[in-house]
Amino acid sequence: MQLVNVKQVNNTAVATLPAHSRATAITVLVIAFALAMIDGYDMFIMSFVAPLVAHDLHLTPSRLGALFSAGLLGSMLGGLALGTIADRIGRQPVLVASLAIAGVATFLCSHSHSLGSFAALRFVTGFALGGVLAALVPLVAEYFPPQRRSGAVTAMFIGYPLGAVVGGAITSMLLTNGWRPLFWGTGLLTLLIVPAGFLLRETLGAPSAQEPKDPSEPKERATTGLPILELFRAGRFWSTSITALGIFCLLLLTYLLNSWTPTIAVKAGFSPATAALCGVFLNLGGVVGAQLSIPAARRFGVFKVAAVMIATGSPAIIAIGHLFAAAPTLFAGLFLAGLLVIGGQQNSPAMAVLLYPQRMRAAGAGLQFAVGRLGSILGPLIGGYLLATHHTPHSLFLLMAAPAVLAAVCYAVVDRLRATPTSN
Numbered sequence: 001m002q003l004v005n006v007k008q009v010n011n012t013a014v015a016t017l018p019a020h021s022r023a024t025a026i027t028v029l030v031i032a033f034a035l036a037m038i039d040g041y042d043m044f045i046m047s048f049v050a051p052l053v054a055h056d057l058h059l060t061p062s063r064l065g066a067l068f069s070a071g072l073l074g075s076m077l078g079g080l081a082l083g084t085i086a087d088r089i090g091r092q093p094v095l096v097a098s099l100a101i102a103g104v105a106t107f108l109c110s111h112s113h114s115l116g117s118f119a120a121l122r123f124v125t126g127f128a129l130g131g132v133l134a135a136l137v138p139l140v141a142e143y144f145p146p147q148r149r150s151g152a153v154t155a156m157f158i159g160y161p162l163g164a165v166v167g168g169a170i171t172s173m174l175l176t177n178g179w180r181p182l183f184w185g186t187g188l189l190t191l192l193i194v195p196a197g198f199l200l201r202e203t204l205g206a207p208s209a210q211e212p213k214d215p216s217e218p219k220e221r222a223t224t225g226l227p228i229l230e231l232f233r234a235g236r237f238w239s240t241s242i243t244a245l246g247i248f249c250l251l252l253l254t255y256l257l258n259s260w261t262p263t264i265a266v267k268a269g270f271s272p273a274t275a276a277l278c279g280v281f282l283n284l285g286g287v288v289g290a291q292l293s294i295p296a297a298r299r300f301g302v303f304k305v306a307a308v309m310i311a312t313g314s315p316a317i318i319a320i321g322h323l324f325a326a327a328p329t330l331f332a333g334l335f336l337a338g339l340l341v342i343g344g345q346q347n348s349p350a351m352a353v354l355l356y357p358q359r360m361r362a363a364g365a366g367l368q369f370a371v372g373r374l375g376s377i378l379g380p381l382i383g384g385y386l387l388a389t390h391h392t393p394h395s396l397f398l399l400m401a402a403p404a405v406l407a408a409v410c411y412a413v414v415d416r417l418r419a420t421p422t423s424n
Contacts, residue, residue, distance in 0.1 A: 025143040029152055031196050032140045033159040035099070038190050039132050040163030042106055042125065044283075045186055046071065047164075047258045048171040048276045049179035051266050056179070057115060061263075065384030068259050069377040070119035071126035076373030078130025083366015084228060091135040091362055096197040098131035099190060107187025110180040130373065133160075133349075134366035139200050141353045141361060150302050150350035151294045157349045158290045161283035161342060164258070168280040172273045231364050236355060239414050240364075243351055244371040246410030249403035250310070250345040252375030252382070253317075256400060257282060260383035261320075261334070264393055268324040277327075278334055282342065285335040289343015302351055303415035306344040311408035313340025314401040321397030341404055348372070351414075375403075 046053070046068055054064045078098070086094040105125040112118035137153055144152040171182055231240050258279050265275035289309065297305045316337040323333040349365060356364035386396055 028143045032136050032156045036159030037163035040160035041167030044164040051272050052179045061384040065380045068380035071122035072373050072376040074123035074126025075130040076370045078127035079134050079366040079370035082131030083134030083362045086135045086362035090202050091139045092202045094131050095135040098128040099194045102128035103187050103190030110183035134362050137349045137365035138361035149353050153350040161286040164283040172276040242410050242414050246407040247348045247372040248375040249407040251372035252379040253403045255376040256379035256383045259380040281331040282334040282338040285338025286342030289339035290346035302347045303411045306347045307408045307411035309340050309344030314404040317401045321393040
């Protein structure tokens with residue numbers, strides 16, 4: 001399977017897509033979508049089983065928050081390290097190795113009986129999953145022509161929250177058997193899907209479809225030194241930094257919502273099975289919102305659409321704090337907040353594709369995910385602190401709206417920066 005053909009036009013090498021490339025690209029997208037689903041559920045599994053794990057291991061809210069953060073810290077470091085490695089040795093080998101390690105570590109979580117061993121295994125799992133996402137983004141992007149890349153990457157990344165939706169629904173039905181079988185099954189499923197990684201042919205170093213030059217980006221100079229620093233050079237300093245701040249705020253919010261909303265629901269009187277559905281409706285909204293954003297982003301631009309969606313969703317987050325009296329209204333509020341905020345956030349990987357050239361896309365995606373994971377780490381910890389200090393749901397969800405507003409401002413600023421030539 002060949003990614004592109006190269007022909008000579010006026011003595012210039014021009015990359016062209018072969019006739020069968022559309023079918024190949026769709027196949028790659030479907031495989032990557034399935035991998036993202038597994039990845040998404042594996043990262044969110046702790047949110048669904050948190051009340052049972054806390055009871056079984058006798059964990060306080062602060063220690064449970066530390067357990068959440070262990071996997072997220074691993075994911076942050078994995079995105080940074082493995083994204084850079086993927087740009088050096090290839091995206092496919094990093095993807096396959098990361099999936100295998102994540103599957104083994106998740107399986108072993110089912111045998112953990114202490115906070116220390118559980119946290120260590122979640123750290124390893126998170127590190128490997130950080131590599132999965134960093135490798136998937138450029139693999140998918142480079143199978144599509146430039147005008148289709150952002151939509152393709154967003155479509156692929158819909159699998160991430162969808163994995164949480166499907167997995168959360170299954171978890172809700174299986175919680176009566178305890179939390180350990182869920183880790184056993186998730187680890188086994190991850191290992192079973194490893195061979196699919198070999199079907200994604202390597203794109204690093206292959207000629208890609210000719211890309212239009214962004215007029216706001218100055219000509220790059222040859223650079224040496226730490227590869228991650230190249231992401232801030234050649235006119236990319238402010239766009240990289242502000243986009244990273246945006247995803248930091250969004251993942252802080254997303255993981256705070258996913259980690260603690262089920263626990264808050266249990267405290268409000270809902271059963272653990274009903275509380276687990278909070279994450280399902282929140283992420284189901286994200287899936288629908290991401291799908292709706294794809295045609296809008298193609299017309300108006302990814303950054304602009306994300307900014308509008310997230311800003312509009314901030315009042316919905318505030319409203320959630322007033323909806324814990326009944327399950328239907330709570331689920332409706334979570335769905336709406338997910339549609340706007342998480343749906344807008346699902347465009348983040350597509351932003352990395354737009355900001356960086358082919359040779360550094362895995363590192364760029366890895367950096368954005370890593371900064372986002374830093375927010376993910378702080379989100380559960382902040383939630384544990386706020387619950388320990390007896391904040392009411394009203395005040396807690398009011399505070400949660402603040403990072404959504406800041407993220408919307410960040411994306412609006414980057415949209416403006418990309419429209420206006422600047423120097424750094």
